[in-house]
Amino acid sequence: MNTRSGSRHLRRVFWLLPLLAAILSSCAPRDPYQFNICRLALPGIEDEDRQIRLVTRFDETSDGNQITLRYQLLEPGEIPLPSTETHAITCHFEAATKPNTPTNLYAIETTRLGPVSDAHMALLKRFWIDRVGRTALESYIDPESHGLRADVPDIGLPAAYAIQLVLSGLSRGAIYGLLALSFTLIYGLIGRINLAFGEVVMTAALGTIITSLWISGMVGWLIPVMVVGSVAMAAFIGSGLSHLTWRNVFGPLGRKAAGGRAVIVASLGCVLVIQEFIRIVISARNFNLPPIWQFSVPLLRGDHFVVRLHGFDMLAIGGAVLVAGVLVWIMGKTAFGRNWRAISQDRLGAALCGVSLSRTESQSFVLAGFLCGLTGAMLALRYGVINFHSGTLFGFKALTAAILGE
Template sequence: MAIGLMACQPENPWNFNICRIALPGIEDDASKIRLLTRFDEIEDPTHITLRYQILPDPSPSFIPKTRSSVPPASLPIHRLTCQFAAAEMPNSPGILIGIETSRYGTISPTHLSILNRFWLDRVGSYALERYENADRHGLMASVPDIGSRLAYGIQLAINGLSRGAIYGLLALSFTLIYGLIGRINLAFGEIVMTAALSTVITGLLLSSRIGWNIVLIVTAATLIAMFVGTGLSHLTWRNVFGPLGRKAAGGRAIIVASLGCVLFIQEFVRIIISARNFNLPPLWQYSFPVLRSDHFVVRVLGFDVLSIGMAVLIGIGLIWLMARTRFGRQWRAISQDRIAASLCGVSLQRIESQSFVLAGFLCGITGAIMALRYGVINFHSGTLFGFKALVAAILGGIGQMRGAWLGGFVIGLTEAFWSGYFGGAYRDVAVFGLLAAILVLRPGGLLGVNDGKDSLFSPRIRQI
């Protein structure tokens, strides 16, 4: 994760826009300016160099004012470099501290002060009318141009896959526990909320102490979230689900106990920490264009790649863990027949404890990604999110890892397309309506309930 963050420069359109607006204030005698520098060519947001040409004023009315009437090769290319002080907050405008041009040299401090006060602060975006093409402003992405409907649909699909990957990560926690004991732990949503809250608090504390060091903040906050999710999940097993399992409590008792865990964690966070929203400013807004339709650009955010990539990597890791390790073999043995596994020397309590720890680890990663991606968390954020992840697990086929993946992506895509075409007012109604329709048509989910074979990735033989 840290390597990926260091490899990508965050996009900062503020400084580019300030420099672009300042250019007509310097070239005040130019009737039209042709901007040659594109936004995606900027590498250092603190030193932005714009290449431009000054177009001649076509004073006779019979001369058409078209781009083709002035060949680019026949005009000299000028340069303007804006220097900015680093912004105090991420994704916010820097302070313009210097301008140097190829025509006028270095702008004096007095000229710069006048430019800031009477041009940038007052004229603003009206200066963009001085450019040859006021619609492009040098920001048009150099990517294939497709139809508007297709571009919009692809953007919604990307957003849906990103959100579905987060649902899928949490659905894996439900799947891991249900595949082992045949019971559902409703408290996983609150564990995700607590992990996400710890991510936000850690990010805010580190930013106030060391500044906006993105790599360090993201790494430390994610590690804290993993620790919180793992520890809290282990505590729920040790104090609630473990004792109930040893007393052979029924499914209704475990459901009531998990609801008690939900209320306890919610009220603990509300009373001890706060009931307000915790907001983490955007740390990493890197994105890259892939397609466009005129001025609508289909973009993939860095955190979209991160969430989908984490879901894939964790899925591959779980496949290896369950197929190649002693824990995986013992997990499958308990999933197939608890009594036979116990008679063969498998420790039921140890495997259950490790499974809850692993599920909490997945909750911690889910909470960290959710906090870093969306940035707003409160004490009841995990309830609806947890129910949707449970819906994803049931939709795909509860107890199957492939079902958790499939259900998560189906829920994410449903939310994205419904919000994009019909608005977000009834988005949750559409999600739960989809669940009802699937359960009516396929009561076992898309891939069937895990109740026939001996693997996390396929149904179980027996439930006890």
């Protein structure tokens, strides 16, 4: 095995992450806005003196620009039976130009009454859904759930809260764990901490947002294309910027055998330079990316609280485990990994045995920057808000994780 083989496997991992993103994006359920609008419209069409039992749950609805809900009509006090007739209402919506934005309801039809006329639609939207539609929820049986309660096991409220906190912590820990690997990779090699990695993450996240918005302007809101393009740009920015800091700052300091204080001061200088460059040359404002992946999978519940695993949490946890596993393989099986371990154990002895110190350091900074790029892409796509000083907080959180993991 050689360094080129390790780089080839790392590139394979890089392309697996967007593939995972595309798979997850294809299983996103229906927007709750459309579900609620269709649910509110139903009492305005059916008989006022009958109760409505919604058979379709929110997590059962399909994707597309239309939504179909199944329901039963019951007399007051009537108990629903398996033989009770089931009807369906289909609501047609205009295609959304952006994700998670309200879409226009333009047609409704039911299996019992047929299509709703244009005049009825206009009155229904103006005087029913927009004004008194919420009060129509009293026409439903079990008005507190309205069909939104997921059909998952009930484990009790305290346990559900605890599991949701664990899942949220795993997602955030996976993201910051990638950045912590960058700190560990460099500290284990040169015995110094590079505080500028937080700013590398910030710059990569900024590149992710700008690339995503540019792609959306070119081809529309195609989520797999946006994720692939923005992650590729983030990895390129992270690797390039990290290599630039090594070539101009940390490499020369290493050749002069500078002490720890000099490296810390130099890394703080890199932080200020990157921050001020973004603030002056690009912008000091917040860069925002609309949520592009707002779906979740219900797992458990406690009373009305549902434990959910969000799409980007799946990507973050799965991607972090995959990247960490490949990194372990690279460090143990490739020539780069052997050189890195030799230098970390005995720098002078490794140099006497023919190991190129500068080449290994350069490759380590590029790899660390790649991990920073992935971290920045995940943070940008998950939270969608980045500014020129976000990197400081990112860096110190990951540094804390790296210290605790030692």
